[in-house]
Amino acid sequence: MTMLSIYMRSAFRFLFVTIGALFFSGVASAQLSIDITEGNLEPLPIAVPDFITTDNRVAAIGQQVAEIVRADLERSGLFKPLDPASFIETQTNVDYEPSFGDWRVIKAEALVSGRIVRESDARVRVEFRLWDIFGEKQLTGLRFATTPDNIRRISHKVSDAIYQSLTGEAGYFDSRIVFIDEQGPKTNRKKRLAIMDQDGASPQYLLAGSDIVLTPRFSPNSQKITFMSYENIVPQVYLLDIETGRRELLGNFPGMTFSPRFAPDGESLILSMIERGNSDIYVMNLKNRSTTRLTSDPGIDVSGSFSPDGRKVIFNSDRGGSPQLYVMNADGSGVKRITFGKGRYSAPVWSPRGDLIAFTKSEGGQFSIGVIKPDGSGERQLTSGYLVEGPTWSPNGRVIAFSKETRGRNGSSEVWSIDLTGRNLRKVGTPGKASDPAWSPVLP
Amino acid sequence: MKFGVPISLLLHTTLIGSGFFVFTGAPTLLDQQKIIPIDIVAISEQTNIQATVKRPIIEAEPIVEAPTSQEEVEAPIVPDPAPVPTPDPVPVITEEVDISDTRPNQKSAEVVEAEVDPVEETETEDEPASFDLDNLSALIDRSRDEQPSNSQQRILQSEETLYAFADVTRNAAGAGNGLSLSETDALRSAMYKCWRIPADAKDPESLIVPVDVKLHRDGHVASVNLKNSAAVNNSSNPYMVVAAENALRAVSKCAPYDFLPAERYDSWKQMTLTFRPVLSQ
Numbered sequence: 202m203t204m205l206s207i208y209m210r211s212a213f214r215f216l217f218v219t220i221g222a223l224f225f226s227g228v229a230s231a232q233l234s235i236d237i238t239e240g241n242l243e244p245l246p247i248a249v250p251d252f253i254t255t256d257n258r259v260a261a262i263g264q265q266v267a268e269i270v271r272a273d274l275e276r277s278g279l280f281k282p283l284d285p286a287s288f289i290e291t292q293t294n295v296d297y298e299p300s301f302g303d304w305r306v307i308k309a310e311a312l313v314s315g316r317i318v319r320e321s322d323a324r325v326r327v328e329f330r331l332w333d334i335f336g337e338k339q340l341t342g343l344r345f346a347t348t349p350d351n352i353r354r355i356s357h358k359v360s361d362a363i364y365q366s367l368t369g370e371a372g373y374f375d376s377r378i379v380f381i382d383e384q385g386p387k388t389n390r391k392k393r394l395a396i397m398d399q400d401g402a403s404p405q406y407l408l409a410g411s412d413i414v415l416t417p418r419f420s421p422n423s424q425k426i427t428f429m430s431y432e433n434i435v436p437q438v439y440l441l442d443i444e445t446g447r448r449e450l451l452g453n454f455p456g457m458t459f460s461p462r463f464a465p466d467g468e469s470l471i472l473s474m475i476e477r478g479n480s481d482i483y484v485m486n487l488k489n490r491s492t493t494r495l496t497s498d499p500g501i502d503v504s505g506s507f508s509p510d511g512r513k514v515i516f517n518s519d520r521g522g523s524p525q526l527y528v529m530n531a532d533g534s535g536v537k538r539i540t541f542g543k544g545r546y547s548a549p550v551w552s553p554r555g556d557l558i559a560f561t562k563s564e565g566g567q568f569s570i571g572v573i574k575p576d577g578s579g580e581r582q583l584t585s586g587y588l589v590e591g592p593t594w595s596p597n598g599r600v601i602a603f604s605k606e607t608r609g610r611n612g613s614s615e616v617w618s619i620d621l622t623g624r625n626l627r628k629v630g631t632p633g634k635a636s637d638p639a640w641s642p643v644l645p
Numbered sequence: 646m647k648f649g650v651p652i653s654l655l656l657h658t659t660l661i662g663s664g665f666f667v668f669t670g671a672p673t674l675l676d677q678q679k680i681i682p683i684d685i686v687a688i689s690e691q692t693n694i695q696a697t698v699k700r701p702i703i704e705a706e707p708i709v710e711a712p713t714s715q716e717e718v719e720a721p722i723v724p725d726p727a728p729v730p731t732p733d734p735v736p737v738i739t740e741e742v743d744i745s746d747t748r749p750n751q752k753s754a755e756v757v758e759a760e761v762d763p764v765e766e767t768e769t770e771d772e773p774a775s776f777d778l779d780n781l782s783a784l785i786d787r788s789r790d791e792q793p794s795n796s797q798q799r800i801l802q803s804e805e806t807l808y809a810f811a812d813v814t815r816n817a818a819g820a821g822n823g824l825s826l827s828e829t830d831a832l833r834s835a836m837y838k839c840w841r842i843p844a845d846a847k848d849p850e851s852l853i854v855p856v857d858v859k860l861h862r863d864g865h866v867a868s869v870n871l872k873n874s875a876a877v878n879n880s881s882n883p884y885m886v887v888a889a890e891n892a893l894r895a896v897s898k899c900a901p902y903d904f905l906p907a908e909r910y911d912s913w914k915q916m917t918l919t920f921r922p923v924l925s926q
């Protein structure tokens with residue numbers, strides 16, 4: 202009996218404690234709490250009025266800067282520059298807060314108000330402030346001084362600063378793209394190395410000759426490129442300094458060398474070489490030109506690409522029967538296959554952000570550009586077509602440029618870009634037919 | 646305590662022993678039937694409105710309710726048994742429609758309430774003033790005289806008051822705290838328009854930003870602050886800072902929140918919105 206009463210008592214106590222706990226938890230959670238899990242991916246409406254000036258001699262520059270910034274932001278797909286005709290407020294001094302209400306009415310979420318100051322005949326100052334219209338505060342404010350002929354680059358720098366402030370990552374507008382300019386029909390095509398700004402402006406040839414040049418790749422931290430050329434009958438890897446125009450043959454290998462790519466520190470190259478019919482991956486130190494062999498499998502191992510921390514290498518091998526992607530340590534150990542899909546994978550390239558690997562895939566007569574996480578999960582196809590290949594990352598790892606060829610004998614070859622979310626597919630303006638783009642790092 | 650172990654042993658052996666008898670023989674396989682996936686969506690977390698109390702069928706008219714409730718049951722079964730993908734919020738919405746459907750009933754319940762009062766009066770009339778056995782027996786006799794259907798009607802009517810009361814408490818509970826599912830949905834869909842999800846950031850699903858929002862009665866924002874601004878400011882992740890700014894901007898951009906029910910201002914004058922990107926792939 203006494204046992205029973207003890208049990209009863211403890212049971213009651215338990216009940217009271219439980220009820221009490223329930224009551225207090227009810228009180229604690231009385232404030233409304235809602236999870237917002239879905240949002241849109243609409244571009245952010247941004248107002249970029251022409252940069253103001255008090256000196257009529259530089260008024261055209263103010264207009265030009267705003268136009269370039271608007272075009273940069275629009276092309277990124279993340280922003281929607283508003284039509285200047287819709288602006289209510291006309292600022293006359295960028296040092297005062299704008300009237301946020303006037304900008305809210307036209308649904309602008311950010312405002313760039315800038316000014317051009319003429320310092321001398323050969324020098325102008327470009328100043329701007331970026332305002333958060335709903336937060337009613339300044340997000341960033343910068344000032345650049347430059348010569349008037351450098352205004353395109355300064356405009357790109359302004360775009361980069363706006364981009365960084367609103368997305369949290371570095372911009373990529375002040376960068377260039379090296380590509381292969383193609384002329385003539387597919388059967389007899391001239392391929393020349395050329396370079397242009399990432400928006401397609403100011404294209405120019407890098408090499409005078411008419412040798413066939415393939416797979417140009419940028420150094421991640423200098424204005425150097427490496428590429429493969431058929432200059433000596435046997436294709437070999439070259440190094441070219443864009444600033445000086447100095448070109449050199451890299452090593453005198455017994456076999457054909459190809460698919461070169463810089464290591465993240467720019468001090469070495471990873472490349473493929475065919476020796477006695479077997480293709481393997483090597484790393485070449487650019488200072489002492491010594492080479493280290495990374496793979497020794499009888500299969501075809503090609504297209505090595507370093508991770509941004511330099512500790513891993515992604516490459517393409519057919520050791521499993523069909524060309525698939527493999528990851529290994531930078532010393533060649535710990536090889537692990539990461540793709541098991543049906544198609545044939547090629548040209549893997551590690552994102553500068555490190556979180557994704559872009560690749561070309563062919564399956565059922567269709568090519569596609571896709572991305573995959575380094576652990577082999579989350580494979581996504583971004584775009585596909587008759588022939589899309591050779592992805593290259595923008596310096597911030599958000600955009601991928603690639604070449605796209607259309608069917609037919611006179612089919613065109615173009616450079617296109619796409620966001621890593623698979624949106625914002627756009628043609629990159631090249632002077633003629635073009636292929637094999639390689640994105641430069643952001644200019645210093 | 647002394648007998649605990651033997652009793653436990655005895656019970657266990659009985660249980661296991663009976664298991665041998667019960668589960669003897671090979672299990673017979675039942676005919677394979679098509680599996681129709683049905684999602685049972687619990688809405689208790691979303692809303693505190695209780696289910697409507699089913700009214701007894703007094704007249705022919707209220708029978709109309711029955712088919713609607715049947716439809717409700719049938720509805721999830723109708724979709725073909727072809728692979729049903731992820732449970733989308735559609736079932737929730739149908740639930741919500743049901744709830745709003747009941748609102749006209751609540752109004753009619755008020756009408757019922759008005760009708761009910763006189764009935765109670767008649768009941769009090771019938772009740773004896775004091776406890777008198779003679780009176781009581783007379784009362785019983787009289788009630789026998791009354792038509793059975795009539796007394797049944799009275800019982801039903803008094804039950805009706807109960808249901809009406811249940812509806813009133815239901816309304817009160819609904820108005821007490823929290824938002825209904827439809828109102829939460831309205832808020833979510835407003836936020837969908839105003840919040841740019843950081844889908845293209847690195848590891849977007851880790852960018853969770855809780856925001857404290859205080860609202861004026863007219864739906865304008867009184868204040869909006871990060872719940873843990875220190876964590877955001879100290880974060881080494883540059884995307885976090887931008888995600889926090891985006892969340893704050895979304896709250897300001899969506900104002901005024903005049904679609905929230907003014908009569909329940911107390912429930913939404915202060916709330917925590919947690920911006921938690923979920924990417925569907």
